[in-house]
Amino acid sequence: MAKGKSAPTMADVAREAGVALGTVSRVVNGEQVGEEYREKVQAAIRQLGYRYNSSGRALRTDSTNTIALIIPNTINPYFSLLVHHINCELEKRNYKMMLCFTEYDRSREIEFIQMAQQNRVDGVIALTYNPNLVIPEDIPFVTIDRFFSVSVPCVASDNFGGGWMAAKKLKELGCTNTAFLRIGSTLTHEPSKRKDGFVSACVEMGLPFEIMALEDGQPFSEFERFLSDHIKDGKLSFDGLFIGTDSLAWRIIQLLKKMNIRVPEDVQVIGFDGIRIFGDQDYVVSTIVQPVQEIAEACVSTVLSRHLSSVPSLICLPVSYAYGGTTKE
Amino acid sequence: MAKGKSAPTMADVAREAGVALGTVSRVVNGEQVGEEYREKVQAAIRQLGYRYNSSGRALRTDSTNTIALIIPNTINPYFSLLVHHINCELEKRNYKMMLCFTEYDRSREIEFIQMAQQNRVDGVIALTYNPNLVIPEDIPFVTIDRFFSVSVPCVASDNFGGGWMAAKKLKELGCTNTAFLRIGSTLTHEPSKRKDGFVSACVEMGLPFEIMALEDGQPFSEFERFLSDHIKDGKLSFDGLFIGTDSLAWRIIQLLKKMNIRVPEDVQVIGFDGIRIFGDQDYVVSTIVQPVQEIAEACVSTVLSRHLSSVPSLICLPVSYAYGGTTKE
DNA sequence: TTGTATGCGTTATCAG
DNA sequence: CTGATAACGCATACAA
Numbered sequence: 004m005a006k007g008k009s010a011p012t013m014a015d016v017a018r019e020a021g022v023a024l025g026t027v028s029r030v031v032n033g034e035q036v037g038e039e040y041r042e043k044v045q046a047a048i049r050q051l052g053y054r055y056n057s058s059g060r061a062l063r064t065d066s067t068n069t070i071a072l073i074i075p076n077t078i079n080p081y082f083s084l085l086v087h088h089i090n091c092e093l094e095k096r097n098y099k100m101m102l103c104f105t106e107y108d109r110s111r112e113i114e115f116i117q118m119a120q121q122n123r124v125d126g127v128i129a130l131t132y133n134p135n136l137v138i139p140e141d142i143p144f145v146t147i148d149r150f151f152s153v154s155v156p157c158v159a160s161d162n163f164g165g166g167w168m169a170a171k172k173l174k175e176l177g178c179t180n181t182a183f184l185r186i187g188s189t190l191t192h193e194p195s196k197r198k199d200g201f202v203s204a205c206v207e208m209g210l211p212f213e214i215m216a217l218e219d220g221q222p223f224s225e226f227e228r229f230l231s232d233h234i235k236d237g238k239l240s241f242d243g244l245f246i247g248t249d250s251l252a253w254r255i256i257q258l259l260k261k262m263n264i265r266v267p268e269d270v271q272v273i274g275f276d277g278i279r280i281f282g283d284q285d286y287v288v289s290t291i292v293q294p295v296q297e298i299a300e301a302c303v304s305t306v307l308s309r310h311l312s313s314v315p316s317l318i319c320l321p322v323s324y325a326y327g328g329t330t331k332e
Numbered sequence: 333m334a335k336g337k338s339a340p341t342m343a344d345v346a347r348e349a350g351v352a353l354g355t356v357s358r359v360v361n362g363e364q365v366g367e368e369y370r371e372k373v374q375a376a377i378r379q380l381g382y383r384y385n386s387s388g389r390a391l392r393t394d395s396t397n398t399i400a401l402i403i404p405n406t407i408n409p410y411f412s413l414l415v416h417h418i419n420c421e422l423e424k425r426n427y428k429m430m431l432c433f434t435e436y437d438r439s440r441e442i443e444f445i446q447m448a449q450q451n452r453v454d455g456v457i458a459l460t461y462n463p464n465l466v467i468p469e470d471i472p473f474v475t476i477d478r479f480f481s482v483s484v485p486c487v488a489s490d491n492f493g494g495g496w497m498a499a500k501k502l503k504e505l506g507c508t509n510t511a512f513l514r515i516g517s518t519l520t521h522e523p524s525k526r527k528d529g530f531v532s533a534c535v536e537m538g539l540p541f542e543i544m545a546l547e548d549g550q551p552f553s554e555f556e557r558f559l560s561d562h563i564k565d566g567k568l569s570f571d572g573l574f575i576g577t578d579s580l581a582w583r584i585i586q587l588l589k590k591m592n593i594r595v596p597e598d599v600q601v602i603g604f605d606g607i608r609i610f611g612d613q614d615y616v617v618s619t620i621v622q623p624v625q626e627i628a629e630a631c632v633s634t635v636l637s638r639h640l641s642s643v644p645s646l647i648c649l650p651v652s653y654a655y656g657g658t659t660k661e
Numbered sequence: 662t663t664g665t666a667t668g669c670g671t672t673a674t675c676a677g
Numbered sequence: 678c679t680g681a682t683a684a685c686g687c688a689t690a691c692a693a
Contacts, residue, residue: 009394010449012670023680028672037678054450058396059670061387062685065338076416078611083412087405090431099451102419102429120339121383122428250610257614280609280616281579282407285586287609341686352664357688366662388686391669 011051020047031055061123070306071101071119073112073129079250080278081293082130085147088299089128096307098125109133126306134190143309145302149192153316158301159193165291165322166200169245169273172324174210176271176331178243181210182233184226184255185247186217194247197275197291201245213241227258239264242271249274252288256329272329286327294320340380349376360384390452399635400430400448402441402458408579409607410622411459414476417628418457425636427454438462455635463519472638474631478521482645487630488522494620494651495529498574498602501653503539505600505660507572510539511562513555513584514576515546523576526604526620530574542570556587568593571600578603581617585658601658615656623649 013027020027020043029036030044047053061067070093077083090100101124103115112131116139119127126143138144138155150157166183173181183201187194198214205212215229233240239259246252252274256266266272267289277292279285286292301318308314326332342356349356349372358365359373376382390396399422406412419429430453432444441460445468448456455472467473467484479486495512502510512530516523527543534541544558562569568588575581581603585595595601596618606621608614615621630647637643655661 014670024670025672025681026679029679032672035678040679054446056391056670057451058387058390058394059685060672062385062391062669062687063671063673065387065685067387077406077412077419078416080409080412080611083406083409083611086415086431087407087433090406090433094433100431102415102431104416104419104423117383122386250613253610253613278610281582281607282409282412284579284582343686353687354665354689355663358663361688364662369663385686388669389688391671391685392687392689394669 010056011053012056013053015051016044016047016053019051020044065123066125067099067123068097069099069101069122069124070303071103071115071122071124071127071129073103073105073115073119073127073131075107075130075132076104077102080282081248081250081276081295083282084295085130085299088296089302092299092303096303098303098307105131107132109136112136126309128302128306132188132190143306145306147298147302148194149190150317156305156314156316156318157193158298158305158318158320160293160298160320160322162193162196162322163200163203165275165293166197166202166245167204168200168322168324169197169275169291170201170204170208170210170212172273172330173243173245173271174208176243178271179211180241181205181243181245182213182215182241183245183247184215184229184251186223186251187247188219194275197245197247223254226255227262230255230258230262230264234262234264237263239270242269244270244272246272246274249276249278249286249288249290252290252329256288266329267331271331273324274327274329277325286325289327289330290325292323292325294322339385340382341385342382344380345373345376345382348380349373394452395454396428396452397426398428398430398451398453399632400432400444400451400453400456400458402432402434402444402448402456402460404436404459404461405433406431409611410577410579410605410624412611413624414459414628417625418631421628421632425632427632427636434460436461438465441465455638457631457635461517461519472635474635476627476631477523478519479646485634485643485645485647486522487627487634487647487649489622489627489649489651491522491525491651492529492532494604494622495526495531495574496533497529497651497653498526498604498620499530499533499537499539499541501602501659502572502574502600503537505572507539507600509541509570510534510572510574511542511544511570512574512576513544513558513580515552515580516576517548523604526574526576552583555584556591559584559587559591559593563591563593566592568599571598573599573601575601575603578605578607578615578617578619581619581658585617596657596659600660602653603656603658606654615654618656618659619654621652621654623651 013024016027017024027044030041074082077086093100105111112133128145130147138151146157148159274288274290277290278287280287297320342353345356346353356373359370403411406415422429434440441462457474459476467480475486477488603617603619606619607616626649
């Protein structure tokens with residue numbers, strides 16, 4: 004019988020079962036225990052409704068069965084998807100997730116890494132933007148989309164291949180003059196390679212292209228100006244656009260509508276990420292799809308395999324093309 | 333100097349500062365401590381890079397500064413939004429979140445509640461569907477959208493008022509024959525009142541309406557049949573639809589397109605939830621917007637105020653109408 | 662005000 | 678194979 008209202012402990016179970024405390028621990032942890040002892044203990048556990056106290060275990064073993072996920076937010080649907088699949092993978096393996104939102108704040112990225120260590124998490128998965136971020140060496144750490152060093156595994160999709168694929172697709176669909184549009188930080192990370200792949204393919208195939216990259220601080224209206232500059236007699240000189248993310252693609256398409264340019268009749272548009280409306284229905288735009296499920300699986304299995312000596316330092320996963328109404332066909 | 337590689341403990345700090353262990357604890361917890369002692373301790377803390385170990389504190393205080401959030405997933409954008417705002421509110425208050433995905437699995441809902449207790453979380457916020465769920469009395473518990481009993485606070489938006497608002501809006505926009513469409517469980521919960529509010533308003537205003545509710549197991553195609561049955565000479569007899577969720581509204585609109593019914597010219601559609609594309613851009617459909625931010629704030633402040641004796645048992649927050657392209661104007 | 666000592670629930674190390 | 682017991686890092690009641 005537990006004393007008062009507080010939850011029963013191993014000592015209570017031991018008393019109830021008439022065995023030693025250590026024996027209870029062994030049963031709970033599935034270690035070798037004599038059959039009749041095991042049964043007595045299990046009966047007592049059921050009797051008292053005992054469940055082990057993770058705080059005690061955490062203190063003793065210095066591990067919490069928890070992984071910290073550091074990510075800007077969960078409003079952006081790509082991040083939501085990532086959070087979802089990573090948490091599912093963790094749940095499968097009986098791990099918990101400690102979710103940390105940075106809102107793109109560089110100081111919070113640092114803070115959360117410290118906080119994660121203080122909370123004795125068993126590892127960290129991080130999607131960050133701070134160019135000066137220092138990755139601790141004494142805790143399993145996996146990054147998404149950013150390569151720091153060979154000792155910090157990075158998981159990303161094949162951004163270069165995706166850019167290449169977009170160019171090839173536009174060409175196949177009959178485009179003869181294209182542009183790549185992107186917005187974003189000056190930070191060099193894996194997604195930066197989307198442009199590189201696109202450019203490489205265009206050069207190789209002899210497909211004309213222009214680049215329009217908005218740096219931090221420049222207003223969105225710069226895109227409007229850029230597009231206007233390429234309109235003659237109400238006709239856009241581009242017939243194919245590859246855009247850094249689906250989100251930006253969608254905004255650009257709104258812009259084109261306002262300018263009376265039809266998509267995909269006048270210009271075909273391919274985005275990047277693979278965002279679906281309501282998370283699981285149609286693709287919002289034609290797009291290069293990131294394999295989020297596989298990315299999540301790779302992150303989790305990598306961060307949990309600290310002891311496995313040989314972890315690749317860059318895990319690159321294949322992308323695919325999906326039709327979303329903004330290309331022909 | 334810490335022994336070996338493991339993180340410094342309070343004992344290390346005490347030794348370094350030449351004070352007692354208890355004094356370090358008091359400094360760390362911001363209690364009254366003599367000025368020169370405080371300074372010595374803080375210097376030692378900086379010196380060693382000490383951060384307190386939350387496992388030790390958790391074991392000692394039997395509290396973890398963690399709240400469990402039980403929710404189906406984070407793919408559905410409404411859930412993503414909820415997770416986002418709840419986590420933000422928790423971060424503000426220096427609490428962590430333990431995220432639990434049920435995927436609508438009733439047994440997992442139960443499991444997670446037990447697991448949360450085992451992990452000594454300080455409270456639970458839950459959005460569940462299991463009709464037989466038993467809410468533990470010995471832990472602060474807040475539910476979203478479902479009322480269990482006066483002792484379990486429930487946070488929800490004004491679903492009845494939202495239904496009423498939808499009817500009024502459709503009437504204002506000139507509709508003369510309407511229908512309410514919904515899909516979903518047989519479970520009675522707060523969102524069930526969307527229909528009630530709609531019906532009440534229609535009756536009061538003398539606006540004709542029909543109800544079409546899909547029960548569990550019925551295929552989506554039932555909606556197609558329902559709509560077909562109401563088409564004569566290619567013309568839909570309804571000119572206004574109120575639909576249980578934005579997600580369903582969007583699917584219905586796809587259906588209408590296939591049937592060559594134009595939205596909003598032939599029929600105006602209002603959904604419920606307030607989902608925006610990419611989480612923060614345009615509304616996907618015209619809709620009754622749930623005040624997610626306020627819901628999150630209410631959940632968190634309620635679950636954290638266990639000691640405050642008087643918590644209302646139902647917190648009902650006001651909704652608003654937003655134009656999203658599927659109504660006139 | 663500061664120091665000392667105990668115990669939170671668990672795992673792990675020893676003896677038996 | 679089992680029982681007893683010592684940590685783990687911290688907060689706190691009590692003694693100084």
